[in-house]
Amino acid sequence: MTGVLPSQVLESMIISGEILASPAIDPAQIQPASLDLRLGTIAYRVRASFLAGHGQSVSARLDEFEMHRIDLSQGAVLEKGCVYVVPLMESLALPDDISAVANAKSSTGRLDLLTRTITDGGEEFDRIRPGYTGPLFAEICPRSFSVLVRPGMRLNQIRFRTGQAVLDDDTLRAVHAQTPLVDGPAVIQDGLGFSVDLRLPGSTLVGYRAKPHTGVIDLDRIGAYDAADYWENVHSDDGRIILDPGAFYILVSREAVHIPPQYAAEMAPYLAMVGEFRVHYAGFFDPGFGHDAVGGTGSRGVLEVRCHEAPFVLEHGQIVGRLVYEKMSEVPQQLYGSGIASNYQGQGLKLSKHFKNPS
Template identity: 80%
Template structure:
């Protein structure tokens, strides 16, 4: 197969070959157009701090070093806001030597301010798995705004596989935009495709801020919660928003975004020099997102924003992040939004699927 991000059909082949294995076996619903969803196992470990295993070290040994107590997830368990947990995943890898992998939080996970990262034995980076890795996978989970109820089999993060170099340079990205129109306006291209924040929406609602003392969210309950119990609505006024340190916001991009079927994208942070904030925990955009033929015309990027050390004025139209596009090794046999119950195709400003519209 050619260089690039592996499509769904190639991920199924990896599972059939044992390069991705799981107990219980992998479910068809886990396979997305360019990634596989990873499932929580039956136990969680409350740990004193976030950690990486480090070269030559096992995650299990670090859990023994930093663990505080073990939690049985089989009847459901609450992961409390502000605490750090490590959960062994049901999946494990035996990657061939020409494949690397990268993980990221799923969209609904990020929109709940649920910091979820993948760690591995010998790992020196979060969410990055080197070629040829053989071993278990773990999710580090830190609820930031809301405590959550979890059970085995829940899918909070996802993984992509890549052969060779797939990232488009600026010249290739400009050519792709000229061919298919990646955004519905001028393209800001510099180490990826820049996107800006919309703080003057026509409907008046420009975003949401998480309430500081809200209740618990059961991650299995879809469309069950009243947004007013968890979120403060932010009304558009004068085209700017003062971000409060430590607060979490859901905002939306000005641009409608398109990911053509033969490409995938990942949302990456913008330069730290532009302000005291971070945008987006959940970074994967699948082939077909925003693609008109897959029902996605007009899809915009939802921005998960957390302010850091000092209050910061965010201005309407300010560039706050970038999409890094990658070539697919082949077009997936199923596109985002095309018959796979995708939750966010055609989206504008939208909370996670757990909240009532």
């Protein structure tokens, strides 16, 4: 059994005690190729982001960096620009042949809410070594908006795999030839390249930019906030925009992406030499993404873009990132979008689910 582990295997891992939780895992946490992770009851405000490092525990490092503790049980605000560490309700006791990778959920990334998973002995963010046994923690840094959180909220997710799951370029070309992965020519080099759409049909609106001074967002409130209170519209008449250093943008891919049921994918940032910006804050694409979208043409990828260092001209059709495809160990019994209340199937340019749809 080689590849990303599907929902039915995750259920078996929960039963066998390889995935542990208190309180018990809610079936709604189980996605086609990942498990949602829940915040615990305490947040630690820390002086700086950190990794535990080889042979050290997160708890020991918290003793070094903790500033104060926040009780989340009645809800609490995590403030923009601050760094927090929250013990998660889930922990692991993995076999030696299973590793894991974590990532922010789509709605988390679209709020510019930097959320990464750290572990005891961990030397990388979001990467859990094979055979890891121990607790999980979320490092949370709100970048654009302060947020109200409560125990049990699901900001990040974890994917498990055995063996070498990533498809090489030749295999990816063969998959695309059999089942198109994008609705146009496929640019395949270290994964499937995707570009930015700055010429949306019938509109000059091409994206949104986060406003610098806004109110708090309660992450439990869905469709509750007016986008205009938190976002500026970004328009383009000529298929280009200038990214401002430090600003956060929501844009959309030109390609409609398709993830066949027997594969999963992860969004990776494009090479830094292309430009001083990052397109990678929420990165998992589940099996079935774009598979049963309207017209069967796939779903656009929403891009969470932050510019660094210097203003940068971004032009229509410019390659900005890539999708790394992985094979599933077996097809999930439940696919993205079909009966599991997936929020972003068939999407175009779209803010997180917390905002009202534009009129």
